[in-house]
Amino acid sequence: MAKQILLKNIEVPGLAGFDVYRRLGGYSAVEKALKGYTPDQVTDEVKKSGLKGRGGAGFPAGMKWSFIDKKSDNPRYFVCNFDESEPGTFKDRHIGQLNPHQLIEGMILGSYALGANAAYIYIRGELFYVLNIIEKAINEAYKNGFLGENILGSGYSLNLYCHPGAGAYICGEETALLESLEGKRGNPRIKPPFPAIVGLYGCPTVVNNVETIAALPWIVNNGGEAYAAIGTGASTGTKLISACGHINKPGIYEIELGLPVEEFIYSDEYCGGIRNGNSLKAVVAGGSSVPILPADLILKTAKGEPRLMSYESLAEGGFQTGTMLGSGGFIVMDHTTCIVKNLLTFARFYRHESCGQCSPCREGTGWMEKILMRIEGGQGTMKDINLLTDIAKNIEGNTICPLGDAAAWPVASAIRHFREEFEEHVKLQKCPF
Amino acid sequence: MPLLKVTIDNIEVEVEAGTTILNAARQIGGSVVPPAMCYYSKLEGSGGKCRTCLVKVAQGSAKDPRPMPKLVASCRTLVQDGMVVQNTTSPEVMEARGAITEFLLLNHPLDCPVCDQAGECHLQDLSYEHGLEETRTVEERRTFEPIDIGDKIKLHMTRCILCYRCVMVADQLTDQRVHGVLGRGDHCEISTHIVKAVDNDFSGNMIDVCPVGALTDQTFRFKSRVWFTKPFDAHRECSKCSGKTVLWMKGDEILRVTGRKDKYGELEEFICNSCRFEHKELNDWTVTGPRVIERHSVISQNHYETTAFSKLKKG
Numbered sequence: 001m002a003k004q005i006l007l008k009n010i011e012v013p014g015l016a017g018f019d020v021y022r023r024l025g026g027y028s029a030v031e032k033a034l035k036g037y038t039p040d041q042v043t044d045e046v047k048k049s050g051l052k053g054r055g056g057a058g059f060p061a062g063m064k065w066s067f068i069d070k071k072s073d074n075p076r077y078f079v080c081n082f083d084e085s086e087p088g089t090f091k092d093r094h095i096g097q098l099n100p101h102q103l104i105e106g107m108i109l110g111s112y113a114l115g116a117n118a119a120y121i122y123i124r125g126e127l128f129y130v131l132n133i134i135e136k137a138i139n140e141a142y143k144n145g146f147l148g149e150n151i152l153g154s155g156y157s158l159n160l161y162c163h164p165g166a167g168a169y170i171c172g173e174e175t176a177l178l179e180s181l182e183g184k185r186g187n188p189r190i191k192p193p194f195p196a197i198v199g200l201y202g203c204p205t206v207v208n209n210v211e212t213i214a215a216l217p218w219i220v221n222n223g224g225e226a227y228a229a230i231g232t233g234a235s236t237g238t239k240l241i242s243a244c245g246h247i248n249k250p251g252i253y254e255i256e257l258g259l260p261v262e263e264f265i266y267s268d269e270y271c272g273g274i275r276n277g278n279s280l281k282a283v284v285a286g287g288s289s290v291p292i293l294p295a296d297l298i299l300k301t302a303k304g305e306p307r308l309m310s311y312e313s314l315a316e317g318g319f320q321t322g323t324m325l326g327s328g329g330f331i332v333m334d335h336t337t338c339i340v341k342n343l344l345t346f347a348r349f350y351r352h353e354s355c356g357q358c359s360p361c362r363e364g365t366g367w368m369e370k371i372l373m374r375i376e377g378g379q380g381t382m383k384d385i386n387l388l389t390d391i392a393k394n395i396e397g398n399t400i401c402p403l404g405d406a407a408a409w410p411v412a413s414a415i416r417h418f419r420e421e422f423e424e425h426v427k428l429q430k431c432p433f
Numbered sequence: 434m435p436l437l438k439v440t441i442d443n444i445e446v447e448v449e450a451g452t453t454i455l456n457a458a459r460q461i462g463g464s465v466v467p468p469a470m471c472y473y474s475k476l477e478g479s480g481g482k483c484r485t486c487l488v489k490v491a492q493g494s495a496k497d498p499r500p501m502p503k504l505v506a507s508c509r510t511l512v513q514d515g516m517v518v519q520n521t522t523s524p525e526v527m528e529a530r531g532a533i534t535e536f537l538l539l540n541h542p543l544d545c546p547v548c549d550q551a552g553e554c555h556l557q558d559l560s561y562e563h564g565l566e567e568t569r570t571v572e573e574r575r576t577f578e579p580i581d582i583g584d585k586i587k588l589h590m591t592r593c594i595l596c597y598r599c600v601m602v603a604d605q606l607t608d609q610r611v612h613g614v615l616g617r618g619d620h621c622e623i624s625t626h627i628v629k630a631v632d633n634d635f636s637g638n639m640i641d642v643c644p645v646g647a648l649t650d651q652t653f654r655f656k657s658r659v660w661f662t663k664p665f666d667a668h669r670e671c672s673k674c675s676g677k678t679v680l681w682m683k684g685d686e687i688l689r690v691t692g693r694k695d696k697y698g699e700l701e702e703f704i705c706n707s708c709r710f711e712h713k714e715l716n717d718w719t720v721t722g723p724r725v726i727e728r729h730s731v732i733s734q735n736h737y738e739t740t741a742f743s744k745l746k747k748g
Contacts, residue, residue: 168617185614190481190509356595356614356621358482363536366619370572387569394532397503398484 002269003230005218005238006211007254010098016133018140021101027146029217030108034154037220042113046216048224050236055081055172055209056287056327057402058311065206067196068114074203078116079181080107082123082130082210083165083172086287087349088329091240092210094252096123096130099214100137104160106213108146109220111158114206119160122177125167134162169353173401174207176355187357188401209327211240232258235310239325245332248272261285261307261314262299265332278334282418285314286326288346289406291413292339293323319413338433339418340425343410344372350407361404364395368411375422378430385422389415437514438495441465441488442522454507454518455486459697466697467520468530468559470537470644471596472508473699479601480508483594484533485559489526492517504529527563534563540575540619541645542591550646552659555698556594575619582612583630585651585710586640590622593647599623599639606703607633623647634673637709641692641700652710653681653689662688664724669717673705679724687713696727 014020021027033042047062068076080103084092095103103121111119123131138160141147149157163181165171171180175189178200199205215237219227228236235257244250247265249272255264264270265280274280280295301307302321307314314325333342351365368391374380392408392415399405415422424432436447441458442465448457456474458466467488472480480486486508490501495515504526507518520526538560545551577590595614600623603610611632612625625631631639640648662681669676681689690709692700712718 170617190506351618354618356616356618357597358484359533359536359594360484362595362619362621363539366575367536367539367570367572394529394536398487398529398533400481400506 002254002256002259003238004254005227005230006095006099006102006214006240007252010094015099016097016101016137018101018137018144021099022144025221026101026217027105029220030105030112030146031152033109033112033220034152034156039113039115042109042220045219045224046113049215049219049227050224050231050234051212051215051219051227052235052311053209054211054215054239054327056086056289056324058325061208061212064196064208065110065114067194068206069197069204070115072197072204075118076114076116077200077203077205078107078111078114078119079174079177079200079205079207080119080121080210080213081172081174081177081207082121082127083169083177084210084327085124085126085167085169085172085353086289086327086329087346088242088244088284088331089287089327090242090244091252091328093127093130094240094242095210095214096127096134100134101141102214102217103134103210104137104141104147106216107160108151108158109216110206110208110213111160112156116206117157117159119158120181120200121160121162122171122181123162123164124172125165128164131162131164138162168355169349170355170401170403173403176401177207178205187355188403190400211328230256232308232310232312234312235325239309239328241309241328241330243271243330243332245330246275246278246334246337247332248275255309257308257310258313259309261309264309264330265299271330271332274332274334276334278336280332281335281337282333282339284323284329284331284333284410286324287329288331288349289402289409290324290326291319291322291409292417293321293413294417297321297417298323319409320416323413336433338376338431339414339421340372340376341431341433343414344369344376346410347372347407350403354403354407358400358404360395361399361407364391364404365407367391368407372411375425376431378425378428380422380426382423382426385415385419385426437512437516439512439514439516439518441518442520448512450512452512454488454490454505454510454512454516455480457512458507458518458520465520467507468555468562469508469697470555470559470594471598473598473601473642474697475699475703476598476601476642477605479596479598481506483537483596485530485537487526487529487533489519489523490516491519491523530563531565534559535565535569537594538564538568539570540591541594542574542576544592547655548589548592548646549649549654549659550592550643553698554646555644577622580624581630581651582625583632583636585637585706586631587649587651587654588623589647589649590624591647592645593623594645595621595623596644598642598644599648602638602642602703603631603636606635606638609633634705634707635703637706638692638700638703641694641703644698650689650691650709652713656688657683664726665720666693666722666724667718667720669708669712669719671705671708674708675702675704676708677702678704678708678718680718680720685715687715687718693724 171186176186180186195205283298347369351369356362392412396408467486470483487504494513
């Protein structure tokens with residue numbers, strides 16, 4: 001059994017309530033930090049832990065914190081990005097729904113380290129039921145003196161607010177999130193300046209993912225070095241993987257980073273193999289935006305080494321033969337899957353979710369969807385396949401925010417690895433599946 | 434403050450700190466100036482959206498000479514001392530600009546023959562310089578019905594490139610903005626909320642800042658092609674604005690009044706609706722002389738051979 005940090009007590013009944021969480025040792029990290037650590041010491045522990053941002057980009061959390069502008073006279077803010085909406089990713093919801101106090105405890109620790117006296121949890125609009133759970137938990141934390149003025153007599157005060165979005169994927173981009181939180185249209189900002197300098201209401205701000213924040217209590221309790229000892233060295237700690245698709249046991253698994261992909265898919269502890277004994281065709285390893293990989297490349301790298309569930313191993317080979325760990329949305333497809341149809345679903349999503357601010361993404365996502373619709377519907381031409389590659393290339397890197405890249409990568413990778421399947425659609429003038 | 438040295442397309446220029454690459458290029462002038470469809474120097478927060486002004490930063494600064502990993506929007510990227518920028522000298526930039534032009538034209542109706550903006554349209558200029566010779570799309574274009582926003586302004590959403598300039602004019606020039614961007618992605622539209630007239634003294638400037646024919650002057654609608662009218666500088670006493678305008682005349686008739694635009698198509702000063710729409714008699718105005726239109730535009734071009742893009746293609 002792998003090390004459990006985030007999901008250790010998840011099955012305990014009533015964990016969402018303050019009393020059960022507290023009885024299981026909850027809020028001890030807050031006590032430890034507020035009484036024994038300076039804010040910088042907390043930051044140091046997080047730096048030592050090597051914790052990387054779990055939202056998808058994998059940027060070291062401690063380093064992100066250290067960028068915050070401490071010279072500014074403005075207040076600082078700590079924001080939790082709970083706008084989880086990437087197709088295939090459903091890990092944050094699990095924490096918010098079943099263990100909200102762990103998130104709140106992490107919010108207190110992060111806010112303390114950054115010197116923020118106000119913090120926000122920005123939650124996706126569709127997760128309204130989770131919002132209710134979190135609000136209830138926040139109220140309990142206030143009642144028990146872990147939020148509000150002068151927490152535990154330490155002199156440190158924190159107000160925590162939970163704010164629902166209106167259900168836009170783009171508001172998971174941190175600057176669009178901040179715009180939305182300010183009550184504006186959720187358009188990403190042009191960077192620089194980065195939020196650590198000019199963030200919420202123009203003040204220094206750090207935005208972290210739910211899973212990143214939920215790991216903080218354990219890191220403070222056990223020390224950054226203990227966290228760094230888990231994993232591969234370059235990828236430390238544990239990661240939640242939301243596995244879905246054609247596997248026997250879809251669900252949310254906590255893995256130690258560095259677990260072989262093959263073991264994750266086939267062992268009974270995790271996905272339990274492919275449904276009906278079918279053969280594995282392809283995997284999207286980190287949420288819909290990362291490049292899709294065919295079975296041979298997801299199980300082994302191009303060099304023939306076993307592929308591991310870690311930031312560096314999944315990225316091995318670049319985008320030619322590798323992919324990304326991303327947010328941990330692990331989508332498995334067996335041999336009955338039509339790659340074109342799957343890609344069309346992704347393309348439709350990105351077209352629908354593009355904010356429309358910058359031209360390559362606004363126009364390109366719609367164009368790609370229309371072409372894929374024709375190919376899947378049997379009206380595609382061979383020219384269309386190259387055109388798709390070209391459009392993806394023209395979007396990539398030319399947009400304000402990463403949504404353009406996220407829309408382009410699946411298209412480019414599907415054609416790179418499954419070109420014959422696109423050609424078959426064109427030759428047969430219908431979908432072969 | 435010491436000046437910062439920046440090199441754009443091998444030409445060196447010294448600018449003040451806080452200058453963007455685009456404005457540094459404008460100080461040099463000529464062909465090194467990237468085209469800008471959404472940036473507007475008089476509107477705060479404009480720019481960064483259309484991506485036509487993307488350039489390559491080959492050297493970040495003297496201190497940190499690493500190149501920037503991606504192309505950057507020159508209108509929103511500040512100059513650093515010792516920065517080296519490539520615009521027309523970079524094949525990568527020219528390719529991206531061609532791509533952006535293709536994206537901007539993807540859903541554009543190409544109805545220039547019936548569009549009042551033709552001849553002074555920035556999108557027309559852009560596609561002339563950077564567009565492909567034939568379209569690669571066979572898809573149905575996004576369409577909207579034209580609507581009247583008030584009795585003076587016509588909105589053709591089909592032509593809009595969503596530069597947000599008109600929204601910023603409404604935000605920054607007038608109080609009580611009643612229009613904005615609705616929807617998301619390629620189904621976004623500029624609109625008034627629940628068909629409301631845009632009605633305030635400076636709303637007409639929306640027409641002047643629009644780079645395309647999405648917002649046009651109803652009092653000029655279908656009266657003439659712009660290249661058949663003659664522009665004159667003129668002014669009048671006005672209590673609301675400077676009263677300095679350009680009259681677009683055919684014979685003795687004033688067909689249209691606009692603000693005065695510089696060579697980048699930007700207004701020198703915003704003018705009020707009264708000057709723009711209500712004073713079309715010659716004796717309302719003191720005419721000071723012919724207006725020289727400096728902007729390099731479709732009407733001053735002859736053929737494709739001279740464009741930067743085809744030159745580059747030929748090497």
